Amino acid sequence: MMVSRKVTLGTKEWADSNVNCYLGCSHDCRYCYAKKMAIRFKRKTEKTWRIMVPNYKNIRKGYRKRTGRIMFPTSHDITLKSLDHCRLVLRKLLQAKNNVLITSKPNLNCITLLCKEFESFKAQIQFRFTITSCNDEVLKFWEPGAPTFNERLQSLTLAHVAGFKTSVSIEPFLDKDPFELIEILYPYVTESIWIGKMNYISSIGNNKNEQKYSEYIKEINSTNNLKAITLKSKKYIKVKINIKDSINNELLHYKLKKSGF
Ligand code: SF4
Numbered sequence: 082m083m084v085s086r087k088v089t090l091g092t093k094e095w096a097d098s099n100v101n102c103y104l105g106c107s108h109d110c111r112y113c114y115a116k117k118m119a120i121r122f123k124r125k126t127e128k129t130w131r132i133m134v135p136n137y138k139n140i141r142k143g144y145r146k147r148t149g150r151i152m153f154p155t156s157h158d159i160t161l162k163s164l165d166h167c168r169l170v171l172r173k174l175l176q177a178k179n180n181v182l183i184t185s186k187p188n189l190n191c192i193t194l195l196c197k198e199f200e201s202f203k204a205q206i207q208f209r210f211t212i213t214s215c216n217d218e219v220l221k222f223w224e225p226g227a228p229t230f231n232e233r234l235q236s237l238t239l240a241h242v243a244g245f246k247t248s249v250s251i252e253p254f255l256d257k258d259p260f261e262l263i264e265i266l267y268p269y270v271t272e273s274i275w276i277g278k279m280n281y282i283s284s285i286g287n288n289k290n291e292q293k294y295s296e297y298i299k300e301i302n303s304t305n306n307l308k309a310i311t312l313k314s315k316k317y318i319k320v321k322i323n324i325k326d327s328i329n330n331e332l333l334h335y336k337l338k339k340s341g342f
Pocket residue numbers: 106107108109110112113114115116155156157158186224
């Protein structure tokens with residue numbers, strides 16, 4: 082029996098192309114794939130990743146209408162420090178009539194400003210906010226430079242009330258049962274919620290505390306828990322829940338292994 086499945090991991094599940102205008106990200110997430118790649122190709126080090134350096138080539142250039150949706154940004158975030166350059170790039174993308182998926186672990190001041198400034202481009206914009214847990218202690222460990230849960234929730238509420246299309250990424254989910262978080266978020270989501278698992282841990286040390294968090298992720302990424310989440314997502318009727326390929330592929334792999342392939 083041949084089983085084939087298109088593997089579409091990460092940003093390819095969401096958009097046709099992406100745009101970034103900084104190298105490095107002050108959120109400094111311990112699971113960041115962009116950080117892992119930047120260190121591998123010697124563009125950054127473990128210590129310098131959190132220093133955001135403007136990519137002036139991408140900031141100054143013009144943007145045309147592209148085929149399909151553009152995701153912005155994908156390898157840094159929109160922070161108070163990067164905001165002005167991000168606004169400039171966003172304006173060029175939107176004026177060229179592109180549809181843009183704005184992804185962020187949102188800073189409330191940044192989102193307030195973007196909602197005001199791009200009010201007239203509302204139809205071309207969808208916000209996708211990454212909210213991986215409602216527990217600030219957990220967020221602080223995995224995403225040390227990123228906003229608190231409350232700030233992300235307020236940003237989501239604000240964009241929703243302002244009439245923008247809103248969606249949420251719970252990737253990677255950081256609590257065993259992500260539906261407790263979904264229950265809080267779903268009233269402010271107009272489009273979809275995505276759940277994915279942690280694939281990479283790019284910076285974790287050997288001390289007991291760090292190992293405790295890392296062991297917990299292994300536990301919640303167990304096949305049984307992934308199956309339970311997938312099953313529950315199908316029965317969930319309050320808002321559309323999408324399971325990301327990081328989970329689907331893991332379950333498919335398990336199924337094939339079990340049946341001897
Ligand atoms: S917010 Fe995104 S780009 Fe920034 S460190 Fe975290 S995972 Fe990486």
